[in-house]
Amino acid sequence: MYISLVLMGVALCGAYVAAWYRTRRARRLLAGLPTYPELPFFGNVHRFFGGGEHLLQTLADLSEKADEKNLPFLLWVGPCPVLMFNGGEDVKAVTNAFIEKPYYYRFGRPWLGNGLVTGPGSIWKHNIKNLSGSFNSSVVDGYQAVFNAQAQKLVENMKKEVGAEPFDAMHKYLAYTTLETVCQTALGVPQISDSIVTTEYYEAFNTAVLLLIKRGLNLLQHFDWVYQLTPSYRQLMKCIGIIHNVSETVINRRKLEWEEKNKSGAKDKELDPSETRFKSFLDILLEVSERDESMTLDQLKAEVDTIIVGGQETVATTLFYCLLMIGCNNDVQNKLYEEFKGIFGDSKRPVQKGDLTQMKYCEAVIQETLRLYPPVPAVMRYADKDLKLNSCIVPKDTACGINAWGGGRSRRCWGPDVLQYRPERWLDSDLNHTHATYLLAFSYGRRSCIGKKYAMSFLKTALAYCVREFHITSEAEKLKLRVDLALRPVSGHLIRVHLR
Template sequence: MCFNMPLWVYTLCVLLACTCLLLYLLERRERGKFRGLPTYPLLPFIGNIHQVVGDGRHLFQLLDRVGEICENSMLPFVVWLGPCSILVIQDPEDVKMITNAFIEKPYFYGFGKIWLGDGLVTAPGYVWKHNIKKLAGTFTSSVVDGYLGVFNAQTHRLVESLKTEVGKEPFDIIHKYLAYTTLETICQTALGVSKISESIVTTEYYEAFNRCLELIMSRALNVLLHPDAIYRLTAAYREMARCVAVLHHVSDTVMKKRQLERKNTKKTEIGENNSRDSKGGPKFKAFLDILMELSETDPSLTERQIKSEVDTIIVGGQETVASTMFYTLLMIGCKPRIQERLYAEMRSIFGGSRREVGKEDLARMQYCEAVINETLRLYPPVPGILRYADRDLPLKSFTVPKGTACGINSWGAGRSVRVWGPDAKLYRPERWLDDQPPGTPAAFLAFSYGRRACIGKKYAMAILKTMLAHCVRELEFVSEAENLQLKVDIALRPVSGHLIQVRLRQKT
């Protein structure tokens, strides 16, 4: 019967066989470039897709396992999503080479453009290079010092809210309080908007924020949804669009409010944010004001581009500060010795007073900074970042081929025994107080590294120190973190059940 089949069927079968053979040969040639590197067992055509697909908890477990393999083999690890290779790297020397050589990001970052446009995080290299020159000085020490009045006022509100939880059952501090405090603080300082109303900072906003991160991660792990033409036909895209509309309402409201305030400002004061701290402290210039000023002389900073940077700064500021504060309270809550030493430092600086934190106080908080750094080392807010290799790059053990997506494993780098010593997985802030700084800068990746590192480190450290100072002076925290389970929704997050109790501090 087969000899009676039409010629077109034979032709189709031959073409199909030839196509499969060609794809197989191309696949072998591509994978041959990574010969000698550890990887998971591969299946033809799909590579490791079957091992990668899963929820955020599964992705975290994968990241943790790959980190251990990199640590033991002292080599990068390669993961194959079909024909696409992702080279996972955590060795400090390799991290330094890659983050300084490559500024482009893989197409995965495009999944967030419906939300963040061409902001600093998602922008292609040429846009980033243009904008970073203008924005690099946005969060200098002098600018951040001007924000301290808002930091103090917002943290005071946080402490008063936490006092209502005294004597009650353990609660979810990040979703109930920290998320809203950090969002309001970002809106007031980085965007120059004061007295944010409850109609902006809502539960709906934070739920939409969380869901957007989950949807982006879900799409990244499903190669069938990578093409925009396919993704736009799915229910996930429609849900993403609804969530983004909620988030854009916040940034639109902020921009309109600030534009109106600027219009109502005297001509001699246009372009200058006249916000003062609660004690009439120095003036400061907000992130949004700087963008609006630059747009007057730089036509590339359109209203759309400004909006992208606004959305990016809200996301970056809120998520990183809120999650770092959460993990810090979680850690000191289950380690009374560390919490008491932190309180002792605050007593040495502030005595028994409840006065506001000043810039001189921040400089004296050495142990507080060590606590924050140790939290960031072990629990980086974003556990991995990606770069795109736009050319071949020789590393000490391997040459990265052009076209490779390079994954920097911040989680693994911060827990490397080779870098941090045999107690690498222990929470020990004292390591940051040694005369010789621990590890190497390229293994401390909470703020990324290299040419596209985060510009908001000074801002984050200042607000975190201020929050901890107020909280620890008046409250004690109790937690249980032994069975901490984590997931990756782009950000590093607890799965559930890791709650905190609050007690009034007994002053001595």
């Protein structure tokens, strides 16, 4: 025990000195940027302790300071610099220059392998060429029947809550709805709910997310060899085993079907559309694997798991905040209802592709929600070379934060009513390219979200079903939030539904 502690102490000191030596040039180049006073050894790391609420306060505080000065905010994690960018030309330059991510993205690799989110830049660069169009309009349009069925199921479930106590829509319904939707469209399995999203899978999925967050927030566990000694590691591996087992089973079955189809000499190499009635993400990957040897079975699994993770909580969280916001902004809800009435009349018919393009106000509601409540408040890039910006030089080896919370709440960009929930601002013809660089919920530039079109189509569909059926109320003006990778509520997050 004593020897282990001494060894750990020596390793930590060694790592600190090496990192300090490597980043002394950064200290010189970044002097003058807004920052916090540093503690010896820890830098500003103590600002991240104290739980998710405290973390959000820190993020909000540094975002405001950066906005006031119109400069990136500098943090020191031990001896290592982290620059936080709120938006504007800097974000554009940083996201286009850097495709590497800091080391802690590796924590997700036991689950997501070298998929798009967690893979190293070189692998991402190769695969994105094949996958960037995976969720283009024609593919996503093919998912509309799944979106409708899932939205219908959601409102049927929520009807149980009519006249009941306020409830937590996220955990009771939304998380499950989006997990089913994304599994179904990613894997292309009909009747997925019975066979795939079992309670065991759902629980393993949620626990794995929480364990990864826990690791991220515990600096000591950043060392692989420390983490591998913990019970959390064993629990994580168990959860990942359950999740992988599901995706592997489906992938293997689908791959066999695909190979048999090819052997039988079918001219059209797409799977029989009658089986799924849409082209799943897995189908797209199988097509890629035919012409690109680097799309191995492992890589294919990594990409499928990535899509499921990338699309599940983000979409559920956005829908959740949309419901909360319209629940405490009656005027907004009325306008939304009127828009749906204009499109559907009194009918509760399924949403069609053409309806989605007419939902302009609905789109504004989603954008405004994402501006104030980005599900992923910040993402990171790693500077693998120097980059000259107008505001500073980003030195090689600096971590760069793309701060969606700060961008959406930048007074400089959005004006004095920045904190007001006002979807109308998105209908304003004065909105321009600069505003786009401050709406960072989907990140920006290279390695930004490829599921934006998917997310918008599903969210519009789900909102149409919910608002046609229910009048929603919430007390979200009392909403309290925390950050633990995702933006999560602490209180003020319950809703009530009333039949229209």
